[in-house]
Amino acid sequence: EVQLVESGGGLVQPGRSLRLSCAASGFRFDDYAMHWVRQAPGKGLEWVSGISWNSGSIRYADSVKGRFTISRDNAKNSLFLQMNSLRTEDTALYYCAKKTLSVLSTSGYLNYWGQGTLVTVSS
Amino acid sequence: QSVLTQPPSVSGAPGQRVTISCTGSSSNIGAGYDVHWYQQFPGRAPKLLIHGNSNRPSGVPDRFSGSKSGTSASLAITGLQAEDEADYYCQSYDSRLSAHVVFGGGTKLTVL
Numbered sequence: 001e002v003q004l005v006e007s008g009g010g011l012v013q014p015g016r017s018l019r020l021s022c023a024a025s026g027f028r029f030d031d032y033a034m035h036w037v038r039q040a041p042g043k044g045l046e047w048v049s050g051i052s053w054n055s056g057s058i059r060y061a062d063s064v065k066g067r068f069t070i071s072r073d074n075a076k077n078s079l080f081l082q083m084n085s086l087r088t089e090d091t092a093l094y095y096c097a098k099k100t101l102s103v104l105s106t107s108g109y110l111n112y113w114g115q116g117t118l119v120t121v122s123s
Numbered sequence: 124q125s126v127l128t129q130p131p132s133v134s135g136a137p138g139q140r141v142t143i144s145c146t147g148s149s150s151n152i153g154a155g156y157d158v159h160w161y162q163q164f165p166g167r168a169p170k171l172l173i174h175g176n177s178n179r180p181s182g183v184p185d186r187f188s189g190s191k192s193g194t195s196a197s198l199a200i201t202g203l204q205a206e207d208e209a210d211y212y213c214q215s216y217d218s219r220l221s222a223h224v225v226f227g228g229g230t231k232l233t234v235l
Contacts, residue, residue, distance in 0.1 A: 035224065037169075044125065045161075045169065045212050047224035059223045095168060104223060106216035109159040111180070113168040 002026040002112045004096050009117030012086055020117055022079040022096030027112075030054075030074035033099040035110060036081050038092035038119075048094070049081065053102035064090075086121045093118050126151060126220065127213050127227035134233040135203045143198040143230045145213030151225060153194035156216040160189055160198050163210045163229075172211070173198060200232070208234045 008020040022034070036048040049060045049070040058070055069082040079096050093116040101108035128146040135141040145158060152158055160173040171180055173189035176196060186207075188199045196215075200207055213227040 037224075037226075044210075044229040045214075045226045047226060050223060062220075100174075106156050106218070106223075109157070109171065109174045109214070110161075110169075111171050111174070113170070115168050 002098065004098060004112060004114035006094060006096050006114045006117035009094065009119045011120045011122065013123050014086060014088055014121055016086055017082070017084045018086060018119060020081040020083065020094055020096075020119070022081075022114055024077045024079065024096075024098070027098070029072075029077040032102055033057075033104055033108075034072060034079045035097045035099060036070060036079075037095045037097055037110070037113075038090075039095070039116070040089075040092040043092075046092070050099070050104050051079070052104050057104045059104055083119070086119075088121050091119060091121045125228040126217055126225040127215060129211075129213060129227035129230045131228070132231045132233065134235055135200075136235045137203055137205060139203050140199060140201045141203060141232065142200075143211050143213075143232070145196040145198070145215075145227050147194050147196075147215060147225075149194060150219040151194075151215045151217040152191065152196060154218050156218075158189070158191050158196035159214045161212045161214065163212065165209075169212065203234055205234050208232055 003025045005023045035050040067085045095116045097110040098112040161169040162172040163169040176191040177189045
């Protein structure tokens, strides 16, 4: 059974940093690209970042570019999101999601999602 | 403002048919990129409902169907049931944006 379990969320002041983790199990982690998608309270889904199977291809939404860094450790079946210079508008539930392909192409879809970890940016 | 436009809400009575539209442009849906649909219940993670415009993963009832034409896509739900009440999101890709993955703004389905 595929499982994605996010952790690392919490309350943080504007300008500070936070590192999210996503522990994957039930599939061969290094065969698939992974993504982070967030959802602000009461709002829709917003794609944040994606990383290919070997970390060779990485992309970010404009809203987080230069502040967030996605990474993965295939040996530990883990996905990460380092979030720096956090802003109040980054407040959201952050989901990690597994793609059906290994690369960041314009094909494939997100076939499994974690339950999310809540990040609240407030003073 | 989402790249893909969905109606904020739709509603229907049990047993009826409803459709949810997802309108894009020549740089996303119109460019030939597939459209995928996700269902999300309150307090729950999104779940894949339709992939590749019209394909249902195993376990998804055939009451749910998807289609795509030109720069738009649609999700149809027939034989509406109370348990279908949820938020629905379309997703595709965009060739112009650095936002590699794009979502619609979501549609709240209310079963009357």
